[in-house]
Amino acid sequence: MGNLMIKAENISKSFGTLEVLHDISFSLERGNVLSIIGPSGSGKSTLLRIITQLEKADGGSLEIKGEYLFKDGVYSKTEVQKRIGLFTGLVFQSFNLFPHFSVLRNITEAQRAVLKRSKEEAEEKAYALLKRMSLADKAKSYPCELSGGQMQRVSIARALALDPEILFFDEPTSALDPELTREILNVIRSLAEEKMTMVVVTHEMNFAKGISDHAIFMEGGYIVEEGDPISLFEHPQNRRTQEFVKSFE
Amino acid sequence: MQNLIMQMLEGTVTSLQVFFLTLLFSLPLGFVVAKGRMSRNFLLRGIVNLYIQIMRGTPLILQLIFVYFAPYYVVGVSYDRFTAVIVAFVLNYSAYFAEIYRSGLQSIEKGQYEASKVLGFSKTHTFFYIVLPQVIKRILPSLGNEVVTLVKDTALAQTIGVSELFRVAQNAASRMFSTMPIFVAGVFYFVMNYIVSKLFDFFEKKLSYYR
Numbered sequence: 001m002g003n004l005m006i007k008a009e010n011i012s013k014s015f016g017t018l019e020v021l022h023d024i025s026f027s028l029e030r031g032n033v034l035s036i037i038g039p040s041g042s043g044k045s046t047l048l049r050i051i052t053q054l055e056k057a058d059g060g061s062l063e064i065k066g067e068y069l070f071k072d073g074v075y076s077k078t079e080v081q082k083r084i085g086l087f088t089g090l091v092f093q094s095f096n097l098f099p100h101f102s103v104l105r106n107i108t109e110a111q112r113a114v115l116k117r118s119k120e121e122a123e124e125k126a127y128a129l130l131k132r133m134s135l136a137d138k139a140k141s142y143p144c145e146l147s148g149g150q151m152q153r154v155s156i157a158r159a160l161a162l163d164p165e166i167l168f169f170d171e172p173t174s175a176l177d178p179e180l181t182r183e184i185l186n187v188i189r190s191l192a193e194e195k196m197t198m199v200v201v202t203h204e205m206n207f208a209k210g211i212s213d214h215a216i217f218m219e220g221g222y223i224v225e226e227g228d229p230i231s232l233f234e235h236p237q238n239r240r241t242q243e244f245v246k247s248f249e
Numbered sequence: 250m251q252n253l254i255m256q257m258l259e260g261t262v263t264s265l266q267v268f269f270l271t272l273l274f275s276l277p278l279g280f281v282v283a284k285g286r287m288s289r290n291f292l293l294r295g296i297v298n299l300y301i302q303i304m305r306g307t308p309l310i311l312q313l314i315f316v317y318f319a320p321y322y323v324v325g326v327s328y329d330r331f332t333a334v335i336v337a338f339v340l341n342y343s344a345y346f347a348e349i350y351r352s353g354l355q356s357i358e359k360g361q362y363e364a365s366k367v368l369g370f371s372k373t374h375t376f377f378y379i380v381l382p383q384v385i386k387r388i389l390p391s392l393g394n395e396v397v398t399l400v401k402d403t404a405l406a407q408t409i410g411v412s413e414l415f416r417v418a419q420n421a422a423s424r425m426f427s428t429m430p431i432f433v434a435g436v437f438y439f440v441m442n443y444i445v446s447k448l449f450d451f452f453e454k455k456l457s458y459y460r
Contacts, residue, residue, distance in 0.1 A: 053366070053367075085369055088367075090367045092360060092363070092364065095360075096358070096361060096364035098361065098364070099383065099459050100383055100459050109368075109370075109378070110368035110370065113369075113371075113374050114369040142459045143459070144460045159368075
């Protein structure tokens with residue numbers, strides 16, 4: 001399998017009669033960053049939700065680290081699904097922190113409940129991550145006491161605490177103002193520098209261009225165009241990609 | 250007078266028994282009912298819905314009479330009056346609690362479940378550690394309302410001959426040709442509900458550390 005982290009082949013998905021994904025195929029290698037751009041309703045979030053197992057695909061195959069999550073539309077056994085789930089982490093647009101837990105417990109809960117780490121080990125990990133997110137002083141705070149940017153950094157720490165091998169971001173800055181957006185983008189950029197394998201759904205074109213190794217433009221459930229980010233963003237071939245990229249200038 | 254107070258305290262013990270036994274059974278049972286009410290199985294959902302409609306749509310006093318007398322008329326057996334009171338109260342209050350639980354459960358954002366799923370929590374862990382604590386915080390005010398009502402509803406137990414606080418007071422009133430005992434009973438109910446309200450205030454404050 002080498003360094004192939006994700007191999008998606010002909011993934012399809014419908015909600016009722018509405019086809020939201022048609023024959024989506026792509027692959028991602030270890031240490032690479034893939035960005036997915038496209039207008040609302042293009043299916044990019046659904047694709048992310050299928051890979052992170054929040055939705056089920058109807059057809060196609062998906063291999064993560066050489067194991068099939070589903071093959072020709074048939075899902076693997078629950079244990080396999082769970083094991084693959086441990087490889088993947090997801091950062092949501094709306095953070096989805098647990099409001100009744102302190103920042104610290106938001107980050108330790110899954111380490112303890114899922115990975116069965118000891119309290120000390122989990123907290124040590126959490127403090128290290130908080131320090132890295134410049135939030136060391138917020139460990140005892142509650143999510144309601146944080147700014148949007150701080151909440152999103154906590155949710156990134158929460159995902160990283162489980163040592164995922166691939167980290168997914170679903171429009172991580174769409175709920176934030178420009179200043180807080182920069183805060184989050186810097187964190188993602190530093191993860192990219194450390195060669196974290198990531199898939200980022202975003203509207204931040206310049207950012208995507210700067211950090212990704214590969215970019216995909218989706219519309220209406222199709223991959224309309226893909227390639228290296230410079231050519232995709234600066235010299236798009238497809239007329240729709242051209243219009244979309246232009247609308248952000 | 251001292252004698253009267255003693256009698257009323259005895260009646261209060263019966264009222265409190267009804268109160269606590271009703272809570273003991275209906276608080277957990279309400280969750281089961283709420284789950285049935287939200288079931289994807291339309292038959293189960295329909296039956297549970299009908300049950301809730303009947304419990305909410307008819308007087309508790311009528312339900313008491315039905316629960317106590319129906320077995321006698323249908324199969325010819327009669328049973329303990331106190332048991333009948335508990336059965337009727339539990340059936341009635343489970344329905345109300347179920348609707349309160351349902352409102353709480355449905356108010357939890359989808360994102361909380363999604364984050365739990367992505368982090369790998371089991372369904373049980375998600376329910377007991379993520380969902381339930383947030384539900385309790387949200388439903389506490391409506392729950393308090395219902396529990397206060399229960400304190401007053403215990404007075405209905407006398408309908409099928411269980412001598413609780415209010416019946417004792419009425420008996421004393423007719424013996425003494427005075428409404429005074431009735432008002433004393435009022436003070437008793439008020440004190441009990443004052444304690445209940447304070448207790449709920451305390452829990453609400455305890456849970457106000459977030460959002």
